[in-house]
Amino acid sequence: MEEIYADLSFPTRETRPYVLINMVASLDGKVTTGGKAGSIGSSIDRALMRSLRASSDAVMTGAGTLRAEMLNLSVPEELTRRRTALGRKPQPLAVLITHSGDLPLEENLIGASPDNLLILTSTETPEERLATLRSRASVEVSKLDQNSRLDLSDALKTLKQRYSIHTLLVEGGPALNHALVENKLADELFLTLAPKLLGGTGPETLTILKGPPVPARLTKSKLLSVHLSAGDELFLRYALPPALLA
Amino acid sequence: MEEIYADLSFPTRETRPYVLINMVASLDGKVTTGGKAGSIGSSIDRALMRSLRASSDAVMTGAGTLRAEMLNLSVPEELTRRRTALGRKPQPLAVLITHSGDLPLEENLIGASPDNLLILTSTETPEERLATLRSRASVEVSKLDQNSRLDLSDALKTLKQRYSIHTLLVEGGPALNHALVENKLADELFLTLAPKLLGGTGPETLTILKGPPVPARLTKSKLLSVHLSAGDELFLRYALPPALLA
Numbered sequence: 001m002e003e004i005y006a007d008l009s010f011p012t013r014e015t016r017p018y019v020l021i022n023m024v025a026s027l028d029g030k031v032t033t034g035g036k037a038g039s040i041g042s043s044i045d046r047a048l049m050r051s052l053r054a055s056s057d058a059v060m061t062g063a064g065t066l067r068a069e070m071l072n073l074s075v076p077e078e079l080t081r082r083r084t085a086l087g088r089k090p091q092p093l094a095v096l097i098t099h100s101g102d103l104p105l106e107e108n109l110i111g112a113s114p115d116n117l118l119i120l121t122s123t124e125t126p127e128e129r130l131a132t133l134r135s136r137a138s139v140e141v142s143k144l145d146q147n148s149r150l151d152l153s154d155a156l157k158t159l160k161q162r163y164s165i166h167t168l169l170v171e172g173g174p175a176l177n178h179a180l181v182e183n184k185l186a187d188e189l190f191l192t193l194a195p196k197l198l199g200g201t202g203p204e205t206l207t208i209l210k211g212p213p214v215p216a217r218l219t220k221s222k223l224l225s226v227h228l229s230a231g232d233e234l235f236l237r238y239a240l241p242p243a244l245l246a
Numbered sequence: 247m248e249e250i251y252a253d254l255s256f257p258t259r260e261t262r263p264y265v266l267i268n269m270v271a272s273l274d275g276k277v278t279t280g281g282k283a284g285s286i287g288s289s290i291d292r293a294l295m296r297s298l299r300a301s302s303d304a305v306m307t308g309a310g311t312l313r314a315e316m317l318n319l320s321v322p323e324e325l326t327r328r329r330t331a332l333g334r335k336p337q338p339l340a341v342l343i344t345h346s347g348d349l350p351l352e353e354n355l356i357g358a359s360p361d362n363l364l365i366l367t368s369t370e371t372p373e374e375r376l377a378t379l380r381s382r383a384s385v386e387v388s389k390l391d392q393n394s395r396l397d398l399s400d401a402l403k404t405l406k407q408r409y410s411i412h413t414l415l416v417e418g419g420p421a422l423n424h425a426l427v428e429n430k431l432a433d434e435l436f437l438t439l440a441p442k443l444l445g446g447t448g449p450e451t452l453t454i455l456k457g458p459p460v461p462a463r464l465t466k467s468k469l470l471s472v473h474l475s476a477g478d479e480l481f482l483r484y485a486l487p488p489a490l491l492a
Contacts, residue, residue: 025275026465028275028453028454029274029453181445197467198465199455199457199459200458204459205451208275211445213450214445219442219443220441221442221478226474228472232467232468234472234482236439
């Protein structure tokens with residue numbers, strides 16, 4: 001089971017990375033328990049997450065997730081070995097993305113090496129915050145889009161052109177996933193469906209997408225593969241509209 | 247594909263019906279678009295819904311669903327034929343369940359025949375409303391549980407003992423599903439996973455369960471079958487804890 005995503009290779013796009021989203025959800029669509037992700041998936045799910053990390057040039061997380069919970073960016077030796085065997089750099093570039101620059105790096109981020117951490121932020125980030133971020137990581141500043149949010153196309157273009165990121169793995173949270181889908185920037189969804197009913201109210205109602213209805217022309221996806229584990233987890237891979245129309 | 251749930255038979259329980267929940271959800275766990283269920287599933291999903299209706303003695307819907315949208319309880323001739331072939335009554339008993347008796351029967355219910363409609367309500371329903379309901383349907387009044395809500399165990403016991411309902415199909419909504427799961431009264435979940443990303447805020451964030459976190463001992467489920475349609479829908483059947491522990 002642990003090997004099902006070991007041999008993946010992905011198309012190369014010209015102006016941005018090929019973008020994969022990886023999430024685990026319960027049968028009732030929940031991606032957090034007690035307001036945090038974490039224990040929904042099994043050890044096999046976590047092994048497959050490492051496979052996807054091994055196949056990606058960079059791993060991106062949204063600022064909301066970092067504000068909600070501890071984020072461990074340390075790279076286990078096994079992943080380094082697998083990457084080296086695949087002819088890749090030992091570590092995927094760790095990328096945090098934030099419109100406002102409000103990132104609790106001291107409090108919630110562990111295992112991040114400044115020379116392997118990139119923060120994508122926007123022109124809305126105050127200069128003082130930028131200086132703080134620059135002391136901990138590389139920083140790139142994107143313009144705003146027509147909705148006055150960080151321009152994701154611009155940020156992804158930077159990843160491709162300045163950092164040679166051809167395959168980008170996004171691990172949420174739901175607001176970042178939604179923004180990518182809505183802007184036609186997410187190519188594939190790796191969804192683990194855990195055999196659990198979680199329920200929950202408030203922040204626990206988060207599903208893999210947080211945001212307004214997705215425009216009808218962007219809702220459809222195509223199932224690329226299904227795998228079932230002995231523990232009744234389903235591992236689903238879907239192509240999303242940008243990959244379908246490419 | 248339309249035949250995969252045609253030959254199901256279910257265990258008989260002593261004190262209550264064997265309870266199936268049938269829902270269709272998007273990849274991001276949503277069960278409504280624009281606040282209503284309806285167009286998430288394909289024609290195959292709707293055919294399978296009819297198969298489950300053919301195999302059930304009664305079909306139950308929660309009051310919240312009736313308040314949110316039109317409900318058509320008319321029984322198509324094809325279903326009557328299939329039920330007769332299975333040696334069943336031509337129509338499953340239509341059951342509405344409501345704590346308060348607040349049911350917009352005139353406005354939102356169509357195709358219901360008074361002699362095949364049962365309303366399960368609680369001692370909280372005012373006498374005046376009871377009289378109105380009794381003019382439209384059979385009515386049973388259940389006591390309240392320890393949380394001062396309609397006692398679901400009591401209502402299901404009534405279904406079994408007075409109406410000979412051995413297999414009950416529940417078609418939502420999320421609040422009723424949650425109450426059944428939380429009270430250990432739901433035996434199986436038939437979940438159709440549509441290959442769509444819907445997003446949405448407010449009432450559109452409804453997933454198959456609406457309510458507080460499910461107690462840990464009741465979260466686990468067991469995958470009984472997986473079917474995949476040409477249209478990339480996944481038809482999943484899960485046993486829930488009451489069926490697992492039986």
